[in-house]
Amino acid sequence: MFKKILIANRGEIACRVIKTARKMGIKTVAVYSDADKNALHVRMADEAVHIGPPPASESYIVIDKILDAIKRTGAEAVHPGYGFLSENAKFAKALEDAGVAFIGPPAGAIEAMGDKITSKKLAAEAGVSTVPGYMGLIDSADEAVKIAGEIGYPVMIKASAGGGGKGMRIAWNDQEAREGFQSSKNEAKSSFGDDRIFIEKFVTQPRHIEIQVLGDKHGNCIYLNERECSIQRRNQKVIEEAPSPFLDEETRKAMGEQSVALAKAVDYCSAGTVEFIVDGDRNFYFLEMNTRLQVEHPVTELITGIDLVEQMIKVAWGEKLELEQKDVGINGWAIESRLYAEDPYRNFLPSIGRLTRYNPPKEVATNSMAVRNDTGVFEGGEISMFYDPMIAKLCSWAPTRLEAIEVMRDALDGFEVEGIGHNLPFCAAVMDHPRFVSGDISTAFIQEEYPEGFEGATLAPEALKRLAAAASAFNMIVEGRAAQISGAMRNHTRRVDPHWVVRLGGETFDTVVAEVAGGWDVTIDGETSRVETGWTPGKTLARAVVDGKPLTAKVSLGVGGARVRYRGADLKVQVLTPRQAELAAMMPVKMPPDTSKMLLCPMPGLIVSVDVEEGQEVQEGQVLAVVEAMKMENVLRAEKKAVVTKVNAKAGDSLAVDDVIMEFE
CATH class of the missing domain: 3.30.470.20 (ATP-grasp fold, B domain)
Incomplete structure (x- = not known):
């Protein structure tokens, strides 16, 4: 087995690979840019090599820098993770030429399947159901509009070398096809160094369901069931689960067998994923094959008990698969939520x-x-x-x-x-x-x-009531502590009133709280709930059991109340005496500042273009500016007809969130 592998990636996937390598007794080498010198994957690895400036185009996807790191550390193999060089056939070939194992499929399979145009042709030849579309390369926006019209709207404009939602746009008319072509082309060039574009029919009301395949270098290949990845935003997966709640055994088997047939057609080995679009009648169409480990691979591992990274390493070493198709089952259900550094509001x-x-x-x-x-x-x-x-x-x-x-x-x-x-x-x-x-x-x-x-x-009434009961108990704990402090200072104990008014989520609850053995009884509208909790003031997570059911909320105490996050709701919670509640109802509501005549930068980013001038009249929906952040272009449009009175930014400027890009009359 390999003694040392290099992970040509960063972040959580680099940490994930390191964990399995450590379990297998394999030393690891991390690579890092200037921005990642203190990153977790650098801390976890046995060795780390600096490879350049923060932009990936100057560090993580520069093949010569990775090869130099391999040479300097004596790594015998490279795991590419996902993204970056994971589906780069030139990288796989360069490793082969250098006598270094690539923990992934052969360069030929990457080249065939990594190119979405070629892969669709091969899929059709292998008997895999495919989506109607134009598989040739498209050179101009005019050609994109013409082809989209021939296929019939809606269409999906996609980067041939794309992945991870980059370089993808849905167009419902000629204008969106024209704009989407250019944005997809720009994103593809920035993310992959390859701006080739193709167009295919967009299946309405589709489900995105994918099949995990695993093959070795001895001709063996199996499928490890499916993952449902339909909860997406901007073509980027957010929630995944395994198995799919939609598939039946017959469809699962058909999709799995077609996926294996495609993998065998290109002599695929290692872990890979065949993605499908599935309509409401369980008709499925080949979308693409990702010749790498998927972001959402943990849900497959959880229902099969198979460590995919371990299997990839063993396959790269030359071992045969220990599993046959009959050995693969489905144990329970797994769900993945992707935590993104992005503001949903x-x-x-x-x-x-x-x-x-x-x-x-x-x-x-x-x-x-x-x-x-x-x-x-x-x-x-x-x-x-x-x-x-x-x-x-x-x-x-x-x-x-x-x-x-x-x-x-x-x-x-x-x-x-x-x-x-x-x-x-x-x-x-x-x-x-x-x-x-x-x-x-x-x-x-x-x-x-x-x-x-x-x-x-928006919380359901019952959830608000449970939260109000918990808040009343938490408040009694706060008041009880205050009473103890008061008694210590004045040699007497302050009485804690059991009557409170809880205001949250636009609702008001009159509560009566009584301390009982092991918790609190909170009465609301004649119904009493038992609240058990070990929470103490200062803890930012408040855990309780309300009527036998667990409740966990994030609590931030402040002046005039607390901010509570629970089940996706972000609430201001006030627990008041009846007199305080009476007075609070008379307080005026502070209004936010008026920014309706300004275009604010919605996120920290780089201004790619400003598409209007001072004095220009703009129409609703017209493009005003384009901002790039985290490798994605964001088009900012006019919300209504207006006249531009001032432009405060230009292409190339780096702006912070809420910086004013332009102002209107």
Whole structure:
């Protein structure tokens, strides 16, 4: 077996590979840019080599720098992770020429499957069902519009060398096809150094379901069931699960067998994923093959018990698969929530900065439940603008889907992140959404359910009532401590009034609280709930059991009340005496400043272009500027007809969030 491997990647996937290598007794080498010199993967590896400036184009995807790091450390093999050089055939060939093992498929398979145009042709030849589209390269926006019209809208404009949602746009008309072509081309060139574009039919109400395959160098290949990846935003997966709540055994088998046939057609070995679009009648169409480890591989590992990284390393060493298709089963249900450094309240725009608090839930694995968190960050670390905004993958497992959802709910509620915008509230809201719980989802889920963006979850009346009961008990603990301090100072004990008014989520609850053995009895509207908790003031996570059911909320105490995050809702909570509540109802509400006549930069980023001038009249929907952040272009449009009175930024400027780009009359 290899004695030392180099991980040509960063972040959580580099840490993930290091964990398995360590388990196998293999030494590891990390590579890092200037931005990552203090990163977690650098700390975890046995050795680390600096490879250049922060931009990936000057460090992580420069083949010569990786080869130099290999030479300097004597690494015998390279695991590419995902992204960067993971699907670069030239890199795989360069390693082969250097006598270094590539922990992935052969260069020929990467070249055939990594190019989406070629892969679709090969898939069709292998008998795999494919989506209608134009598989030739497209050179201009005019040609893109013409082809899109021939295929029929809606269409998907895609980068041939793309992946991870980069270089992809859906167009519903000629204007969107023209704009989408240029944006896809720009993103593809920036992310992959390859701006080739193709177009295919966009299947409406689709599910994104993928098959995990695993092959060795001896002609053996199996499939490890499927993953449902339909909860997506901007073609980027957010929630994944295994197995799919939609597939039946017959469809699963057909998809798996076609995936294996395609893998064998290109002599595939190592782990890989064949992605499909599945319609409401369970018709499935080949989308692409990712010749690498997928981001969402943990859910497959959780339901099969197979360590995919370990299998990849063994295959690269030349070992035969120890498993046959009959050995692969489905044990329970697993769900993954991707934690992104992005602000869901600002249309999921990227957020950067320092993690002033990062406290994930404790990892645990029992026969009845499991929590796993794959991460590459730590408290005090910096979230950089140069790389993908994903900072962790929180996974849950349980015997059934509903149980796995419940485990995920509690884990999300107990995940603390401060210092940056993040999508934890959104992930929590999805877990409670009736459509997700029922399994009635598609890739349009976010667009359909949050058409105006995410504004926080709305808790059901019963959830608000449980939270009010818990808040009353927490308040009694705070008041009790204050009474003890008062008594110590004045040689008497202050009486704690049992009557309180709880204001949260736009609702008001009159409560009466009584301390009992092991907890508190809280009476609301004539009904009494038992609250048990060991919470003490100062703890930012408040855990309680309300009527036998666990409740976990993040609490920040402040002047005039507390801020509580629970099940995707971000609430201001006040626990007042009846007289305080009476007076509070008379207080005026502070209004936010008027920014309706300004275009604000929605995230820290680089101005790619400013498309209007001072004095110009703009129409609703017209492009005003383009901002690039974390390798994604964000087009800013006019919300209504207006006249530009002042332009404060130009192409090439780096702006902070809420900087004023331009002003209107």
